[in-house]
Amino acid sequence: xxHLEKRAWIRLVVAVLAYAAYVVVVLRRVDGGPLPDVPYTAxxxxxxxxxxxxxxxxxxxxxxxxxxxxxxxxxxxxxxxxFGDHVGQAFVVIGAVAAMLMAMAGWDRFWIANVxxxxxxxxxxxxxxxxxxxxxxxxxxx
Numbered sequence: 001x002x003h004l005e006k007r008a009w010i011r012l013v014v015a016v017l018a019y020a021a022y023v024v025v026v027l028r029r030v031d032g033g034p035l036p037d038v039p040y041t042a043x044x045x046x047x048x049x050x051x052x053x054x055x056x057x058x059x060x061x062x063x064x065x066x067x068x069x070x071x072x073x074x075x076x077x078x079x080x081x082x083f084g085d086h087v088g089q090a091f092v093v094i095g096a097v098a099a100m101l102m103a104m105a106g107w108d109r110f111w112i113a114n115v116x117x118x119x120x121x122x123x124x125x126x127x128x129x130x131x132x133x134x135x136x137x138x139x140x141x142x
Contacts, residue, residue, distance in 0.1 A: 095119025
Protein backbone atom coordinates (compact mmCIF):
# COMPACT_ATOMS: atom_id res chain seq x y z
CA UNK A 1 0.00 0.00 0.00
CA UNK A 2 1.48 3.32 -1.04
CA HIS A 3 1.79 6.35 1.19
CA LEU A 4 -0.92 8.19 -0.75
CA GLU A 5 -3.31 5.26 -0.52
CA LYS A 6 -2.83 5.24 3.25
CA ARG A 7 -3.60 8.97 3.31
CA ALA A 8 -6.80 8.32 1.34
CA TRP A 9 -7.82 5.65 3.86
CA ILE A 10 -7.09 7.95 6.80
CA ARG A 11 -9.15 10.79 5.37
CA LEU A 12 -12.00 8.46 4.48
CA VAL A 13 -12.19 6.85 7.91
CA VAL A 14 -11.80 10.14 9.79
CA ALA A 15 -14.54 11.81 7.73
CA VAL A 16 -16.98 8.99 8.46
CA LEU A 17 -16.15 8.81 12.17
CA ALA A 18 -16.29 12.59 12.69
CA TYR A 19 -19.65 12.87 10.97
CA ALA A 20 -21.04 9.88 12.87
CA ALA A 21 -19.92 11.46 16.15
CA TYR A 22 -21.58 14.74 15.17
CA VAL A 23 -24.87 13.02 14.31
CA VAL A 24 -24.85 11.10 17.59
CA VAL A 25 -24.21 14.27 19.61
CA VAL A 26 -26.96 16.21 17.85
CA LEU A 27 -29.49 13.39 18.10
CA ARG A 28 -28.78 12.96 21.81
CA ARG A 29 -29.66 16.63 22.32
CA VAL A 30 -33.08 16.41 20.68
CA ASP A 31 -34.83 15.48 23.93
CA GLY A 32 -38.27 15.39 22.35
CA GLY A 33 -38.15 18.87 20.85
CA PRO A 34 -37.92 19.92 17.23
CA LEU A 35 -34.61 19.13 15.56
CA PRO A 36 -33.87 22.71 14.38
CA ASP A 37 -33.93 23.88 18.02
CA VAL A 38 -31.03 21.62 18.96
CA PRO A 39 -27.80 23.49 19.72
CA TYR A 40 -25.64 22.15 16.91
CA THR A 41 -23.06 24.86 16.20
CA ALA A 42 -20.44 23.84 18.76
CA UNK A 43 -20.79 20.16 17.87
CA UNK A 44 -20.40 20.93 14.18
CA UNK A 45 -17.32 23.09 14.74
CA UNK A 46 -15.76 20.49 17.06
CA UNK A 47 -16.51 17.77 14.55
CA UNK A 48 -14.84 19.64 11.68
CA UNK A 49 -11.90 20.77 13.82
CA UNK A 50 -11.52 17.33 15.36
CA UNK A 51 -11.55 15.69 11.93
CA UNK A 52 -8.81 18.03 10.71
CA UNK A 53 -6.71 17.47 13.83
CA UNK A 54 -7.26 13.70 13.74
CA UNK A 55 -6.25 13.54 10.08
CA UNK A 56 -3.07 15.49 10.74
CA UNK A 57 -2.23 13.39 13.79
CA UNK A 58 -2.89 10.11 11.93
CA UNK A 59 -0.73 11.19 9.00
CA UNK A 60 2.07 12.22 11.37
CA UNK A 61 1.71 8.89 13.15
CA UNK A 62 1.88 7.08 9.82
CA UNK A 63 5.06 8.97 8.95
CA UNK A 64 6.60 8.13 12.34
CA UNK A 65 5.75 4.44 12.08
CA UNK A 66 7.19 4.15 8.57
CA UNK A 67 9.75 6.95 8.14
CA UNK A 68 11.34 5.44 5.06
CA UNK A 69 8.15 5.24 3.04
CA UNK A 70 8.51 6.84 -0.34
CA UNK A 71 6.54 10.03 -0.76
CA UNK A 72 7.39 10.38 -4.41
CA UNK A 73 4.36 10.76 -6.63
CA UNK A 74 4.35 9.31 -10.09
CA UNK A 75 1.96 10.01 -12.94
CA UNK A 76 -0.47 7.32 -11.73
CA UNK A 77 -0.62 8.85 -8.23
CA UNK A 78 -1.33 12.28 -9.66
CA UNK A 79 -4.02 10.88 -11.96
CA UNK A 80 -5.67 8.99 -9.08
CA UNK A 81 -5.60 12.11 -6.92
CA UNK A 82 -7.16 14.17 -9.69
CA PHE A 83 -9.80 11.48 -10.36
CA GLY A 84 -10.75 11.25 -6.69
CA ASP A 85 -10.96 15.01 -6.31
CA HIS A 86 -13.19 15.29 -9.37
CA VAL A 87 -15.53 12.62 -8.04
CA GLY A 88 -15.76 14.34 -4.66
CA GLN A 89 -16.25 17.85 -6.01
CA ALA A 90 -19.66 16.96 -7.37
CA PHE A 91 -21.04 16.88 -3.84
CA VAL A 92 -19.51 20.23 -2.97
CA VAL A 93 -21.44 21.75 -5.86
CA ILE A 94 -24.62 19.89 -4.90
CA GLY A 95 -24.28 21.14 -1.32
CA ALA A 96 -23.71 24.71 -2.41
CA VAL A 97 -26.71 24.69 -4.73
CA ALA A 98 -28.89 23.03 -2.09
CA ALA A 99 -27.83 25.58 0.54
CA MET A 100 -28.50 28.45 -1.83
CA LEU A 101 -31.98 27.14 -2.66
CA MET A 102 -32.75 26.48 1.00
CA ALA A 103 -31.64 29.99 1.97
CA MET A 104 -33.77 31.53 -0.77
CA ALA A 105 -36.74 29.47 0.43
CA GLY A 106 -36.22 30.71 3.99
CA TRP A 107 -35.30 27.40 5.60
CA ASP A 108 -33.92 27.32 9.13
CA ARG A 109 -30.14 27.77 9.48
CA PHE A 110 -29.94 24.33 11.10
CA TRP A 111 -30.97 22.59 7.89
CA ILE A 112 -28.74 24.73 5.69
CA ALA A 113 -25.66 24.14 7.85
CA ASN A 114 -26.35 20.43 8.05
CA VAL A 115 -26.87 20.03 4.32
CA UNK A 116 -23.59 21.82 3.66
CA UNK A 117 -21.76 19.69 6.23
CA UNK A 118 -23.32 16.47 4.90
CA UNK A 119 -22.27 17.33 1.36
CA UNK A 120 -18.71 18.10 2.52
CA UNK A 121 -18.59 14.70 4.21
CA UNK A 122 -20.06 12.95 1.19
CA UNK A 123 -17.50 14.71 -0.96
CA UNK A 124 -14.64 13.49 1.24
CA UNK A 125 -16.04 9.97 1.46
CA UNK A 126 -16.65 9.61 -2.27
CA UNK A 127 -13.25 11.08 -3.09
CA UNK A 128 -11.63 8.66 -0.65
CA UNK A 129 -13.52 5.67 -2.01
CA UNK A 130 -12.68 6.63 -5.59
CA UNK A 131 -8.99 6.94 -4.73
CA UNK A 132 -8.87 3.66 -2.82
CA UNK A 133 -10.69 1.79 -5.59
CA UNK A 134 -8.41 3.33 -8.20
CA UNK A 135 -5.34 2.26 -6.20
CA UNK A 136 -6.70 -1.26 -5.70
CA UNK A 137 -7.90 -1.80 -9.25
CA UNK A 138 -7.18 0.78 -11.90
CA UNK A 139 -8.40 4.09 -13.14
CA UNK A 140 -11.59 3.90 -15.17
CA UNK A 141 -11.06 4.26 -18.86
CA UNK A 142 -13.68 6.36 -20.53
